[in-house]
Amino acid sequence: MEQFPLFQPLPWSVTDLTRYVRELLEGDELLQDLWVEGEVSNFSRPASGHIYFTLKDASASLRCVMWRSNVLQQAFLPRDGNAVRVHGTINIYEAGGQYQLYADIIRPAGEGALYQEFIRLKARLEEEGLFDLAKKRPIPLAPVRIGVVTSPTGAALRDILNTLSRRYPLAEVILAPTPVQGSEAPTGIVAALETLNRVVAPDVILLARGGGSIEDLWAFNDERVARAIIASDAPVITGVGHETDFTIADFTCDLRAPTPTAAAELASPVRQELLLQLGQLARQLQHQLARKQHGEMQRLDYLARRLVHPAEQLRRRQNDLRQLAQRLHAATRGRLTREQLRIVQLQQRLVTPRHLIQREQNRLEALAARTRRAVQNGFGQRQLNLARLASSLDHLNPEGVLARGYSIVQRGNGAVVHDAASLSAGDRIGIRFHRGQASARVETTRKD
16 A cells, blocks of 8 residues: 655646746856857747747757847848857746747857957947938939949849839949959949949949858948948949848948849839829820910900990090080181181091001901910920920930940840950850841951
8 A cells, every 4th residue: 555755745836837947047147148059940020020930959959039129139130041149048938838048139150250340330330420310312213324333243233234124224324343242342342432423423323232141241341331332422222132131331321222123123213103204294284284375365355355446436536526516616706716726636636437447456456366376385385395305205215226226235144335345356245226136256346
């Protein structure tokens, strides 16, 4: 027969036990300030803005959570498969009965020194006011010239040119080629920005490159590049890396785009929207012309009502003459009085009714003709302005230039050839005409 001890310990409730374990974890100073390194899996970011993920290595896993307030302060957010270092505290989630890491800092593994330099430079430039939102310049709605600072052989340039040709082919795109990776990249980027502003004076500049590691993007964390962006006369849009990549250039630019393609979209309006705006302006012009014409016609009617009919003027003169005749008859008959002299003068000045009516009709017709000419001239001038605007738009259309007999010469990678001296004998080139394309091989070149 089993014997039970006389004084058996009381059982723990789940809540009490969990709370006790939580207090043990909170009391361990080592667990309240630690770094954990591992591979990210099960990464998720729901609508609340918090992020949840799991850190794992070859033999164990650890659940992690980072609250939204800390997420917004991170320059780097991982993806599944990334190796990271996470700082935080260990505690227990009582409702689930699981211990987890409450993270406040996430860094890529193996990049600690570069990240620390990034943080120091960012803090110093922010203290100087280089990131002040009030200093950001507006991006023009319809730029005529768009400068591009990137590698001439990278995918970023192709993405930008494809996007601009599709959305806004009227813009003139000027490339300032530069390395975007390596020790020479910061100097090249600074020189490209300065050259664009000094020689071309574009309306907006796109500074872009594709994605990569923190080492690949380090040229955009250079202080010289940051200050060159601030000193640029034209506003700068950055499209560096992917959406989760942040550089110092992204904080100093006037507008950040998550990718090079998005940067081209932010710098260009949609052609269909421009056509809609042009149609609205044309309708407004027609409405204003019609309103002006109606106003002039109304003014003409008003002036016509103020005119006195010639018959009425004749009647008034006859009454005056009759009164003078009566006064003359009452005067002495033997001599020519003042009234008689005045009657004679009035008779000499008196115009026959037919001539008076004709003169007034001529005057009325001349006034009507002047009014019609004024209305027609104003309407014609506005039609001429509208035609001139439409013609200017046609001249800016690249297809119109090709239709006049010109052509575009491109290299095999799609880059436009501006100078024959850049070609060599044997190079393959593509020629684009108004209708169709052709391929050719360079035999000789001549410098004009």
